[in-house]
Amino acid sequence: MNALPGAGLSLKPQYYEAALECDARGSWFEIHPENYMIEGGPRMAWLEAIRARHPISLHGVSLSLAADAAPEKRQLDRLHALIDRIEPHLVSEHLAWSAWRGTYLPDLLPFARTQAALERIASNIVQTQDALGRRIAIENPTHYLRIERHEWDEIDFLTELVRQTGCGLLLDVNNVFLSAHNLGFDAAQYIDRVPGDAIMEIHLAGHGPDADAGSGLLIDTHDCPIAPDVWALYRRLIERTGPIATLIERDGNIPAFDTLLSERAQAQQILDRERVAA
Template sequence: MTAILTAGLGLKPQHYEAALACRADGLWFEVHPENYFVAGGPRLGWLEAIRAVHPISLHGVALSLAADAAPDATHLERLTLLANRIEPALISEHLAWSALRGAYHPDLLPFPRTNEALSRIADNIARTQATLARRIAIENPAHYVHIDGHAWEEVDFLAELAKRTGCGLLLDVNNVYVGARNLGYSATDYIDRFPAEPVMEIHLAGHTPDPNLGAALLIDSHDMPVAPEVWALYKRLIGRIGPRPTLIERDDNLPEFDVLLAERDSAQALAHSSCAKEACG
């Protein structure tokens, strides 16, 4: 399916039937491909049914592109098989690592942005894109602690990855806000400096204060509505770069489908407003 993507939602099993029935203009859905690395069965059947009606994006969480090793060959093979089967409109991954020499961690872990890391990650992205025969988008991470040893500012690091590999970028606006609050940098400066051309997708999500530290540490929890501050950053961003495919991420504390759809409609309205100002086609 070829379609112009505007605003979409993360697809959850609880919402399969509502998603299949929905015909909202420009609606698309995003899934974690690792949940569909199967040869058949009801979950893959639902995905294929929804794919016949709405575009699908694959948002990976386990390629571990920032590890000091090439992506796991079996994982990459499974991702390629799924991509060939689903023909996704977008494929994305995180600027993080989660596996190292056979040890797997259930998290997206940070790393020092050194020249060595830049070369290694660029090589891993190039390998992935060559295997998939598709361009992928790399997502900026959320930050919770200061890490020593950075040689690159994050925006510049991501821009250089895009330049070296031809990959796209996925700008998670909630990650920007959470990281800025936790580490003490300017979210608006980050948004204003982010390169426009490589942005293939935008994520919006909710966050929560840490149970013990409160507002001193925000968690990218994906279990709340998008905060007003994140909406303001999003409006600022698309006012500068124009509308891009935008996803409402909600992974926990799931409301009814119509509640998420209304939040998605808010992103859609802002995108249309930005497009009108830019005189988009």
């Protein structure tokens, strides 16, 4: 099995066979666990075959940790069963909410960073980690609209969550770039302030302009190559933190596997260069 940290790819059914045969040094794959909470079938068979050769990371989208309610026990039980079966190198979730009193929304929604939200989310993270029997990483969100009721700076909020719960961070560099563009703050300053020793995984992805040309917003599309400005922020981060397992996310307009491997190789080169420099 490959050793981490290295550069990985989102695992998609379009290239299960290519992923299984991939021999790129340091390669690994990430899945949304919600797609694999099943007893058997061809999808699970492929995952177990790939897991026999490559590390797997689980990146959840459904625990709704920022909601005003605890994570559902049934969902945690199903996730725990998948963890036991796959033995992933990392389990992560989003700092967002997507469920409200039995209603489930197909989005990762924002919240005001209040003291009450901090206490609620910290409790939900602790409950999740206790139920799963392991540390998880929390991903920084993408922002599109300014929320006026924030009581905490985002970096301070994330740092306090780490301190209170023992969780780690999944730093999505593309999210930082988009949020900085959309809200008007300095992305490089954000990158420099993130507590590097708390980062367990990094995400890189492509983005594009909002369909409404007048909005001026950039959208986290995951359907195109990583932008040069995002690569620059990534290099800046790795120069400070050293190598950290890094994922190339691609969820739409899936190209040939070799094209994804080329983009993955760019991240691997940056990791290798910093490893040699250290």
